[in-house]
Amino acid sequence: MPKTVRNPQQERSIDKKNRIITAGYELFSENGYYNTNTVQIAKRAGVSTGIVYGYFRDKKDILREVTSLYMAKVTKPILQLFDELCAPFDVRGFVAEIVELVIAAHRENAGIHEALHALTHTDSEISAQFISLEDELTLNIAGRLSRLNVIKKDAKEKVHFAMDMLQSFAHEYIYDHHDYIDYDRMKKLVTDSIIALIDVD
Amino acid sequence: MPKTVRNPQQERSIDKKNRIITAGYELFSENGYYNTNTVQIAKRAGVSTGIVYGYFRDKKDILREVTSLYMAKVTKPILQLFDELCAPFDVRGFVAEIVELVIAAHRENAGIHEALHALTHTDSEISAQFISLEDELTLNIAGRLSRLNVIKKDAKEKVHFAMDMLQSFAHEYIYDHHDYIDYDRMKKLVTDSIIALIDVD
Amino acid sequence: MPKTVRNPQQERSIDKKNRIITAGYELFSENGYYNTNTVQIAKRAGVSTGIVYGYFRDKKDILREVTSLYMAKVTKPILQLFDELCAPFDVRGFVAEIVELVIAAHRENAGIHEALHALTHTDSEISAQFISLEDELTLNIAGRLSRLNVIKKDAKEKVHFAMDMLQSFAHEYIYDHHDYIDYDRMKKLVTDSIIALIDVD
Amino acid sequence: MPKTVRNPQQERSIDKKNRIITAGYELFSENGYYNTNTVQIAKRAGVSTGIVYGYFRDKKDILREVTSLYMAKVTKPILQLFDELCAPFDVRGFVAEIVELVIAAHRENAGIHEALHALTHTDSEISAQFISLEDELTLNIAGRLSRLNVIKKDAKEKVHFAMDMLQSFAHEYIYDHHDYIDYDRMKKLVTDSIIALIDVD
DNA sequence: AATGAATGAGACTTCATTCAT
DNA sequence: CATGAATGAAGTCTCATTCAT
Numbered sequence: 001m002p003k004t005v006r007n008p009q010q011e012r013s014i015d016k017k018n019r020i021i022t023a024g025y026e027l028f029s030e031n032g033y034y035n036t037n038t039v040q041i042a043k044r045a046g047v048s049t050g051i052v053y054g055y056f057r058d059k060k061d062i063l064r065e066v067t068s069l070y071m072a073k074v075t076k077p078i079l080q081l082f083d084e085l086c087a088p089f090d091v092r093g094f095v096a097e098i099v100e101l102v103i104a105a106h107r108e109n110a111g112i113h114e115a116l117h118a119l120t121h122t123d124s125e126i127s128a129q130f131i132s133l134e135d136e137l138t139l140n141i142a143g144r145l146s147r148l149n150v151i152k153k154d155a156k157e158k159v160h161f162a163m164d165m166l167q168s169f170a171h172e173y174i175y176d177h178h179d180y181i182d183y184d185r186m187k188k189l190v191t192d193s194i195i196a197l198i199d200v201d
Numbered sequence: 202m203p204k205t206v207r208n209p210q211q212e213r214s215i216d217k218k219n220r221i222i223t224a225g226y227e228l229f230s231e232n233g234y235y236n237t238n239t240v241q242i243a244k245r246a247g248v249s250t251g252i253v254y255g256y257f258r259d260k261k262d263i264l265r266e267v268t269s270l271y272m273a274k275v276t277k278p279i280l281q282l283f284d285e286l287c288a289p290f291d292v293r294g295f296v297a298e299i300v301e302l303v304i305a306a307h308r309e310n311a312g313i314h315e316a317l318h319a320l321t322h323t324d325s326e327i328s329a330q331f332i333s334l335e336d337e338l339t340l341n342i343a344g345r346l347s348r349l350n351v352i353k354k355d356a357k358e359k360v361h362f363a364m365d366m367l368q369s370f371a372h373e374y375i376y377d378h379h380d381y382i383d384y385d386r387m388k389k390l391v392t393d394s395i396i397a398l399i400d401v402d
Numbered sequence: 403m404p405k406t407v408r409n410p411q412q413e414r415s416i417d418k419k420n421r422i423i424t425a426g427y428e429l430f431s432e433n434g435y436y437n438t439n440t441v442q443i444a445k446r447a448g449v450s451t452g453i454v455y456g457y458f459r460d461k462k463d464i465l466r467e468v469t470s471l472y473m474a475k476v477t478k479p480i481l482q483l484f485d486e487l488c489a490p491f492d493v494r495g496f497v498a499e500i501v502e503l504v505i506a507a508h509r510e511n512a513g514i515h516e517a518l519h520a521l522t523h524t525d526s527e528i529s530a531q532f533i534s535l536e537d538e539l540t541l542n543i544a545g546r547l548s549r550l551n552v553i554k555k556d557a558k559e560k561v562h563f564a565m566d567m568l569q570s571f572a573h574e575y576i577y578d579h580h581d582y583i584d585y586d587r588m589k590k591l592v593t594d595s596i597i598a599l600i601d602v603d
Numbered sequence: 604m605p606k607t608v609r610n611p612q613q614e615r616s617i618d619k620k621n622r623i624i625t626a627g628y629e630l631f632s633e634n635g636y637y638n639t640n641t642v643q644i645a646k647r648a649g650v651s652t653g654i655v656y657g658y659f660r661d662k663k664d665i666l667r668e669v670t671s672l673y674m675a676k677v678t679k680p681i682l683q684l685f686d687e688l689c690a691p692f693d694v695r696g697f698v699a700e701i702v703e704l705v706i707a708a709h710r711e712n713a714g715i716h717e718a719l720h721a722l723t724h725t726d727s728e729i730s731a732q733f734i735s736l737e738d739e740l741t742l743n744i745a746g747r748l749s750r751l752n753v754i755k756k757d758a759k760e761k762v763h764f765a766m767d768m769l770q771s772f773a774h775e776y777i778y779d780h781h782d783y784i785d786y787d788r789m790k791k792l793v794t795d796s797i798i799a800l801i802d803v804d
Numbered sequence: 805a806a807t808g809a810a811t812g813a814g815a816c817t818t819c820a821t822t823c824a825t
Numbered sequence: 826c827a828t829g830a831a832t833g834a835a836g837t838c839t840c841a842t843t844c845a846t
Binding site: 018022024031032034035111112114115117118119120121122130134135137138154156158160161164165167169170172175176178180181182186188189194196197200 | 217219227232233236275312315316318319320322323331335336339340355357358359361362364366368369373376377379381382383386387390391393394398401
Binding site: 049 | 806807808809825
């Protein structure tokens, strides 16, 4: 008797599944994956413990969906920004906007990034999901910027590296406030570095 | 009745404590903190389960020491490089050296960085250890470079950001190999960005 | 994340909780608190180890409930006897009845009194429970006897001391049978002493 | 290879053994038998963990000796008082003296009585030791008082019961102070009850 | 489809006892 | 004789998962 997981079609069921994912999202974000148990998830989602296993194969399966949700939340606003983009455009202004966007995304998706990233190393599936997100973003953005002729050379490498910078900085900005750092000045350095990176031929 | 932990003085005991730390280092690195149990650590260290608690208050205490070990491993070679540094010096060559060093450190200290960083978000003690490592490195390096007049302005912000870049890149380089990225080209971009960052006034 | 303990409402659950308490009662009684482990309790109760922690915070929590159960078992029949009491009444007959009652209670509640009393010295919570039981009994009985004008002076001191005598004797009677003691004669001495105590002005 | 336990002849060894017993006495008294471990005992005695097993077969063996020590401490002063006793004598004064003596013994031997008595129920060996102590005291005292013609009938029963009363009261007096009890009045009741008991024919 | 009580393997930790030095 | 580090069995408690209702 192969174990089956419901694939909810009905509205009420979909809602229930989503509530579980959201609960997982919040709890993993707050306490990390290993410090969250299924009873907590069920309680937060307002469902019974048992039904969780109606929608998800196991705890890891919730993690997978939480990861997808996270991906969507982070990717969407950035791609949207690019959608509205058309040449000629103000590079500095645009980069500044992106910086703010990434910071905001980081702030909103608080702990989950850490919680998920943490698992990246021991869990190949999550790792793959993360990598494929990066791939999609990198290639998508690199393609757009190439087409717009904003970046002429090494677009993928530049975009990827720029994304890394942004992520590092956003993390720094949100979580690891060091007293001796002037974050506004640092933000300017980041923006400048990215602009310089784009302009390098 | 305060629980006491042996503070080993004899060589053999120190060795045993170190073997436990090393075992923890390796296992946390391979499987993460939560997927490693004390029996595994003891077995890998070649000691009994019981004696682990002769040297460490609890499992978390092993983690603390593992973190310290990691800190030392990462910090030392970098500070050493700076120790050998004297003006006038070849900025490009030096940065290139640093890049290689950080990549090497990342390679050698494989999973542990992830495993530890993962806990940063749920464990304030580990977080504090990490932050204090960054503080030390940043301030130390920023101080040196200021004194050598290599960086004239915003030294701390620049150094901190440069370190973030390096870390992101090293991580990328070691773990997340994307097929479509030419990592040598990317390495050059990183080096250039750091140099540019230093030169900005 | 406050740990929650089920507060069973359903009959079956209440029964299960009671079975655990009873199992604890028996095992603590037979082997003492420290020589009883949670696996034994679960087995005796016919439940799994895990569910024990669904009903009780920890092993100590079982002890608390066992103590309460013991209290009830010991207190109830004595208070009941007093409930049926009305003046004028035959002091000698009544005291004799009480003596038999306390012996019976001791016999039935076998080892548990010892097991619990044992903890009294190292566990302030159990100690408090015991003391409050004594308080209740002493004050209740002293009040009744004062009101009935059976005892005119120092009612609380007399009642308390009489209870001590009874307990000592019952313990002696049940457990520490010495060959050279004629326990029927001793029982008469106890009865007489209590009667004398009451009559002292 | 039958396990042997040293039977120390040399002074230094005897001293060491005694220090272990004393340490056990104190620690069992403070924390109970089960909350005391051998490392603590060794530390308090100022010896190594290992050597404890040179003098004692196991932890229980320490308990045995501690029990003996307790016996001696409690028995001696009482028997001594009787040794000094000769007719004709002042019953009331003598009983009052005994009461004070037992209270003092209880105070000094604080927790150990409880700690040991606790084990009485699960440990037949300790139980036997306790009973034989009582036997010795009861028979000894009953014999003396009979010979002195102080008690004419049921001497053993009376003495035993009197000892129970004293013990209960002393325990009460030292440990379970209830606010609503006037202990001086209660002490008088105890003394009177014992005197009455002796005088009953 | 839903509930939530129940299961039991396994995690962390303690400690009586042994043994190499 | 003495040391105290070492052993490993056993205890308490947690939690992913199942199952009777």
